[in-house]
Amino acid sequence: MARVSVPDWLRQRADLTPQRTALVVGDESWTFTELDQWVNAAASLIHDWSARPGDRIGLRAANSASFVVAVHAVARLGAVLVPINTRLTDPDVEWQEAEADRKLTLGEGDLASFDGLGQHWRSPDPDREFDLDAWHSIIYTSGTTGRPKGAILTYGNHWWSAVASALNLGLRSDDVWLACLPLYHVGGLSILLRSVICGITAVVQSRFDAAEVNRAIDSQGVSIVSVVSTMLDRMLSERGERPYPPTLRCVLLGGGPIPLQLLQRAVAIGVPVVQTYGMTETASQIVTLAPEDATRKVGSAGKPLMGSQVRIEADGEISVRGPTISPGYLQDVVPRPDGWLHTGDLGYLDEEGYLYVLDRRDDLIISGGENVYPAEVEAALLAHPLVADAGVVGVPDAEWGRCVAAIVALKPGASVSADELIAFCRQRLAGYKVPRLVQFRPSLPRNTAGKLLRRSLQIER
Amino acid sequence: MARVSVPDWLRQRADLTPQRTALVVGDESWTFTELDQWVNAAASLIHDWSARPGDRIGLRAANSASFVVAVHAVARLGAVLVPINTRLTDPDVEWQEAEADRKLTLGEGDLASFDGLGQHWRSPDPDREFDLDAWHSIIYTSGTTGRPKGAILTYGNHWWSAVASALNLGLRSDDVWLACLPLYHVGGLSILLRSVICGITAVVQSRFDAAEVNRAIDSQGVSIVSVVSTMLDRMLSERGERPYPPTLRCVLLGGGPIPLQLLQRAVAIGVPVVQTYGMTETASQIVTLAPEDATRKVGSAGKPLMGSQVRIEADGEISVRGPTISPGYLQDVVPRPDGWLHTGDLGYLDEEGYLYVLDRRDDLIISGGENVYPAEVEAALLAHPLVADAGVVGVPDAEWGRCVAAIVALKPGASVSADELIAFCRQRLAGYKVPRLVQFRPSLPRNTAGKLLRRSLQIER
Numbered sequence: 038m039a040r041v042s043v044p045d046w047l048r049q050r051a052d053l054t055p056q057r058t059a060l061v062v063g064d065e066s067w068t069f070t071e072l073d074q075w076v077n078a079a080a081s082l083i084h085d086w087s088a089r090p091g092d093r094i095g096l097r098a099a100n101s102a103s104f105v106v107a108v109h110a111v112a113r114l115g116a117v118l119v120p121i122n123t124r125l126t127d128p129d130v131e132w133q134e135a136e137a138d139r140k141l142t143l144g145e146g147d148l149a150s151f152d153g154l155g156q157h158w159r160s161p162d163p164d165r166e167f168d169l170d171a172w173h174s175i176i177y178t179s180g181t182t183g184r185p186k187g188a189i190l191t192y193g194n195h196w197w198s199a200v201a202s203a204l205n206l207g208l209r210s211d212d213v214w215l216a217c218l219p220l221y222h223v224g225g226l227s228i229l230l231r232s233v234i235c236g237i238t239a240v241v242q243s244r245f246d247a248a249e250v251n252r253a254i255d256s257q258g259v260s261i262v263s264v265v266s267t268m269l270d271r272m273l274s275e276r277g278e279r280p281y282p283p284t285l286r287c288v289l290l291g292g293g294p295i296p297l298q299l300l301q302r303a304v305a306i307g308v309p310v311v312q313t314y315g316m317t318e319t320a321s322q323i324v325t326l327a328p329e330d331a332t333r334k335v336g337s338a339g340k341p342l343m344g345s346q347v348r349i350e351a352d353g354e355i356s357v358r359g360p361t362i363s364p365g366y367l368q369d370v371v372p373r374p375d376g377w378l379h380t381g382d383l384g385y386l387d388e389e390g391y392l393y394v395l396d397r398r399d400d401l402i403i404s405g406g407e408n409v410y411p412a413e414v415e416a417a418l419l420a421h422p423l424v425a426d427a428g429v430v431g432v433p434d435a436e437w438g439r440c441v442a443a444i445v446a447l448k449p450g451a452s453v454s455a456d457e458l459i460a461f462c463r464q465r466l467a468g469y470k471v472p473r474l475v476q477f478r479p480s481l482p483r484n485t486a487g488k489l490l491r492r493s494l495q496i497e498r
Numbered sequence: 499m500a501r502v503s504v505p506d507w508l509r510q511r512a513d514l515t516p517q518r519t520a521l522v523v524g525d526e527s528w529t530f531t532e533l534d535q536w537v538n539a540a541a542s543l544i545h546d547w548s549a550r551p552g553d554r555i556g557l558r559a560a561n562s563a564s565f566v567v568a569v570h571a572v573a574r575l576g577a578v579l580v581p582i583n584t585r586l587t588d589p590d591v592e593w594q595e596a597e598a599d600r601k602l603t604l605g606e607g608d609l610a611s612f613d614g615l616g617q618h619w620r621s622p623d624p625d626r627e628f629d630l631d632a633w634h635s636i637i638y639t640s641g642t643t644g645r646p647k648g649a650i651l652t653y654g655n656h657w658w659s660a661v662a663s664a665l666n667l668g669l670r671s672d673d674v675w676l677a678c679l680p681l682y683h684v685g686g687l688s689i690l691l692r693s694v695i696c697g698i699t700a701v702v703q704s705r706f707d708a709a710e711v712n713r714a715i716d717s718q719g720v721s722i723v724s725v726v727s728t729m730l731d732r733m734l735s736e737r738g739e740r741p742y743p744p745t746l747r748c749v750l751l752g753g754g755p756i757p758l759q760l761l762q763r764a765v766a767i768g769v770p771v772v773q774t775y776g777m778t779e780t781a782s783q784i785v786t787l788a789p790e791d792a793t794r795k796v797g798s799a800g801k802p803l804m805g806s807q808v809r810i811e812a813d814g815e816i817s818v819r820g821p822t823i824s825p826g827y828l829q830d831v832v833p834r835p836d837g838w839l840h841t842g843d844l845g846y847l848d849e850e851g852y853l854y855v856l857d858r859r860d861d862l863i864i865s866g867g868e869n870v871y872p873a874e875v876e877a878a879l880l881a882h883p884l885v886a887d888a889g890v891v892g893v894p895d896a897e898w899g900r901c902v903a904a905i906v907a908l909k910p911g912a913s914v915s916a917d918e919l920i921a922f923c924r925q926r927l928a929g930y931k932v933p934r935l936v937q938f939r940p941s942l943p944r945n946t947a948g949k950l951l952r953r954s955l956q957i958e959r
Contacts, residue, residue: 041654041821042837043805052851053666053801054788193502200661204696205514208669210790234804235665327515329671340514343695344504360502390513 041193042166046233047073047109054236057210061240061257062102069233072106078154079103079110086147088140090115093175095134095142097121100220100243103148108220108229112192113165116140118174119187120221124484136367137175137187169193175367176223178317187367188317190223197360198227198320199234201342205325206261206287206311212237215253215262217245224263224291227321247271254285261285265292265487266299267426269310273303280307287311287328291321293488294394294412298420300335314338314394318378320361323347324392337391338384347392348377354398355384383410400491402431404439407469411441411491414472417465418443421458423451426481428494429472442474442496446481502654503627507694508534508570515697518671522701522718523563530694533567539615540564540571547608549601551576554636556595556603558582561681561704564609566690569681573653574626577601579635580648581682585945597828598636598648630654636828637684639778648828649778651684658821659688659781660695662803666786667722667748667772673698676714676723678706685724685752688782708736715746722746726753726948727760728887730771734764741768748772748789752782754949755855755873758797759881765793775799775816775855779824779839784808785853798852799845808853809838815859816845844871861952863892865900868930872902872952875933878926879904882919884912887942889955890933903935903957907942 043049050059051073059072067075088094094116098104111118119137121130134142167173173192177185214232216239218225232239240257242249250272253259262285264272269290288303291313303310313325324347326339341347345359356377363378383395395410402409411429418427426446431439445458455475462471474496482493504510511520512534520533528536549555555577559565572579580598582591595603628634634653638646675693677700679686693700701718703710706729714720723746725733730751749764752774764771774786785808787800802808806820817838824839844856857871864870872890879888887907892900906919916936923932935957943954 041805043821044807046804049802049804053804054790200665203664203669204661207671208664210668329515341510343507343510343514344502346505360504 041169043169043192043196045113045165045167046230047076047113048165050233050236054210057236058238059232060102060105061213061238062105062242065102067102069236072109075106075151075154076109076113079106079151080113082150082154083107083110083114083116083143086141088114088116092116092140093119093137095119095121095137095139096221097123097130097142098145098148099123100216100225100241101148102241103151104220105229105239105241106151107143107148108226109233112167112173115165115171117172120174120176120226122177122185122221123219133177133185133187167192169196174226176221176226176317188363189365189367190317190320190363194320194361194363195227195230196234197344198322198342199231201344201361202231202322202325203235204343205327206289207328208235208237209260210236211258212260213240213258214238215240215242215250215257215259217242217250217268218263218265219244223315223317223321224265228263245271247275251276254281258284261287261289263289263291266290266295267483267487269303269308270299273299273306273308285309289313289322289325291315294396294410294416295336296416296419297336298416304332304335312336312338314355314382314392316380318363318380319345319357319359320363323357323359323361326391330391334391337387337393339391341392347386349384349386350379352398353383353385353395355380355382355392355394397491400430402429402439402441404431404434404441404469405437407467409441409470414441414443414462414466414470415489417462417470418445418458418472420465421453421461423448423453424458425449425451428481428489428491430491430494430496432474432496432498434473437469440473441470442476443472444476444478444481444494444496446478502630504630504653504657506574506626506628507691508537508574509626511694511697515671518697519699520693521563521566522674522699523566523703526563528563530697533570536567536612536615537570537574540567540612541574543611543615544568544571544575544577544604547602549575549577553577553601554580554598556580556582556598556600557682558584558591558603559606559609560584561677561686561702562609563702564612565681566700566702567612568604568609569687569690570694573628573634576626576632578633581635581637581687583638583646583682584680594638594646594648628653630657635687637682637687637778649824650826650828651778651781651824655781655822655824656688656691657695658805659783659803660692662805662822663692663783663786664696665804666788667750668789669696669698670721671697672719673721674701674719675699676701676703676711676718676720678703678711678729679724679726680705684776684778684782685726689724706732708732712737715742719745722748722750724750724752727751727756728944728948730764730769731760734760734767734769746770750774750783750786752776755857755871755877756797757877757880759877761796765796773797773799775843775853777841779841780806780818780820781822781824784818784820784822787852791852795852798848798854800852802853808847810845810847811840813859814844814846814856816841816843816853816855858952861891863890863900863902865892865895865902865930866898870902870931875902875904875923875927875931876950878923878931879906879919879933881926882914882922884909884914885919886910886912889942889950889952891952891955891957893935893957893959895934898930901934902931903937904933905937905939905942905955905957907939 051069055070059069175187216228313322315322396412414429415427425448432442434440482490512530516531520530636648677689774783776783819837857873875890876888886909893903895901943951
């Protein structure tokens with residue numbers, strides 16, 4: 038569609054379903070009309086702060102209703118959103134600020150001034166449209182190594198992502214999607230865009246808290262929740278024996294390789310887990326299990342969403358292609374000639390074409406000529422009842438080139454020896470995959486998206 | 499999205515949800531895998547008949563499973579589908595054939611040779627993709643006047659239409675959409691495309707039969723059915739007192755102005771009627787009532803689907819804009835400079851922005867300087883319990899310029915005089931809208947889409 042422009046999504050959504058609940062934060066809720074009017078007011082304010090169409094506007098704040106308002110207000114101004122990881126240090130933020138050439142950055146103080154704006158909203162530009170080829174946001178990847186890169190996501194990327202998700206999971210007018218992930222990550226942000234495109238409620242929590250998530254599922258009609266595996270683990274532990282209500286129709290589980298044991302535990306007690314694979318550069322999900330395959334294909338991330346494709350390169354790398362894929366990175370806006378994005382992840386397709394994600398290619402351990410996927414070894418360690426967390430890396434070894442080493446965090450008060458854990462792994466893994474070294478730490482380094490930072494694991498020799 | 503290509507919809511759908519039921523015709527049904535394989539075989543056969551990518555291929559046949567296969571096979575070949583109205587005379591078809599420059603036309607005999615193909619399907623081109631800017635079909639408008647025009651519809655037009663419909667009506671994996679409209683019309687054809695894009699079942703009936711439609715709703719899990727008002731009228735009459743099952747969640751009612759009395763009758767007995775407004779040039783629906791507004795806004799066609807816009811020109815004409823709109827007609831492929839399609843229909847938006855369709859602009863009767871919409875007068879006549887059908891036109895009048903004249907078909911065995919009907923109208927309409935002349939005929943001329951052909955009404959003076 039040579040250049041498609043569509044009405045401002047939130048504006049149209051407020052016109053179509055004005056009285057539906059758009060947003061719930063804590064005890065407060067807003068209809069699409071109320072959110073639309075609040076966004077108008079915030080857009081006027083940001084405009085007063087000299088932001089203009091095309092400007093890049095940072096957003097550095099915790100999850101809140103004002104954060105949601107800021108996201109839509111920046112789009113309404115025709116500016117480009119640059120969400121900033123709140124866990125970053127000031128020097129890191131300054132570096133990003135320079136790279137992204139930001140006009141201004143909205144912080145907690147700025148967002149606080151959005152409160153109460155809803156009462157005196159100003160007349161907006163009624164003709165504002167979204168060009169699907171225009172940049173909606175620049176999201177710095179939460180990579181586990183190196184400098185983060187600013188991935189450009191267009192309006193079209195987000196549109197196709199929201200639509201393809203609905204085509205896979207279905208769409209009900211009473212759907213409620215819980216966002217307990219940080220909204221500055223694509224996994225959280227995409228929930229806000231799906232909410233307005235699909236006309237469903239977003240429940241936003243300020244941070245992940247297993248008990249709060251479980252409470253929202255029980256009492257706020259949550260039908261879909263996006264989580265990473267550590268979150269699901271804590272939700273299930275906090276939950277104990279109480280079953281989830283039937284209103285919960287999908288626990289969308291992403292964020293990297295997922296221990297099979299966790300999946301099986303969830304499926305066994307009837308949690309509707311749907312595994313997904315995606316990344317910042319694909320505007321969130323690109324390969325997702327269909328709900329009807331959830332129990333038949335445990336461990337698989339599923340199939341590409343409508344419009345997208347996946348293939349495995351000769352070296353085992355996962356490549357993806359489709360309309361949700363970022364046109365490029367800041368400073369590096371080169372179109373991919375054949376449209377295939379090489380993800381840096383290793384995986385395979387089973388005989389039915391379902392994707393299984395193995396691990397980051399850069400984390401692969403080649404030991405005595407054999408490939409060892411750290412995620413598989415970590416999953417074996419996590420299967421031990423006393424292990425709370427585990428990370429596996431390769432360390433130099435005179436005989437094998439690299440050998441497998443593990444860092445383990447035990448559950449509070451638990452005690453088990455390295456030799457016991459090595460013996461436990463030997464029962465579950467081929468010999469060359471068994472860790473030669475196991476060391477203990479109180480906790481493991483994970484980034485704000487919950488991804489294990491294997492490069493930060495320090496093995497003592 | 500500068501140029502978006504996506505995998506062949508049916509191919510991907512068969513990959514994603516292979517075991518879901520794609521198609522039901524009579525007692526037979528096919529999964530998406532079975533349909534995909536049958537389409538492969540048919541595409542091979544059509545290829546053997548010398549059809550090549552870019553060729554225009556006619557399809558002149560009644561509703562059947564083979565018709566559905568032909569639709570998808572033509573796309574798989576990269577050819578352009580030209581569905582032909584089976585009610586047309588041979589000279590009309592020959593004229594279209596020449597205009598559309600058709601390579602070949604698939605008739606009933608050709609489709610018969612598709613039977614049994616499924617057993618020995620050949621390997622397809624696995625890399626066939628759909629460019630959303632490419633032409634999917636050329637559909638001759640079922641206009642009520644003049645030569646039909648060949649409206650071009652791209653893959654993107656159909657894609658956006660299917661998606662926008664799902665965003666309005668919601669999407670359930672067990673949805674079943676009944677096609678009792680002719681598949682050569684956009685209203686029928688679009689059901690087949692929604693089926694593969696959204697992964698839902700299409701039930702195809704060979705022709706409209708009220709009892710068959712009611713039976714399918716009872717016994718085949720039909721959740722959505724597309725009809726025009728005369729069909730709904732017959733369905734309700736055939737149904738009598740029996741309520742519809744709760745599986746029926748939407749009766750999508752299009753095809754022109756709809757008598758309010760019929761809508762009220764349907765709503766009163768709990769039929770989930772959702773009025774819609776669309777045309778060939780908009781790839782079917784473009785303005786549709788939301789299910790939640792069905793009873794609150796009886797008589798309105800609703801609001802534009804996500805991505806589309808509607809406005810009323812100074813003279814009352816309805817204009818529409820959005821990604822489902824045809825790039826133009828054959829022999830007349832001029833892009834609309836501002837993207838607004840002037841529909842030729844008159845209507846208005848109420849204070850909440852809901853569209854009400856009045857009538858065709860060309861059918862407007864100006865009598866003594868006042869506007870009379872024939873549809874409103876027809877609806878008043880149809881409200882009479884003995885009137886089966888009614889058509890209203892303007893006829894020259896020395897005093898008023900034009901005056902209102904009506905042709906009425908009475909129900910079998912009924913008897914009522916012209917004067918009685920005129921008196922009946924006087925109770926319901928402003929004086930200048932009341933017919934001066936009422937004449938009786940056994941039936942009224944309607945086209946194959948059920949639209950009244952007012953130009954064919956013969957008033958005897």
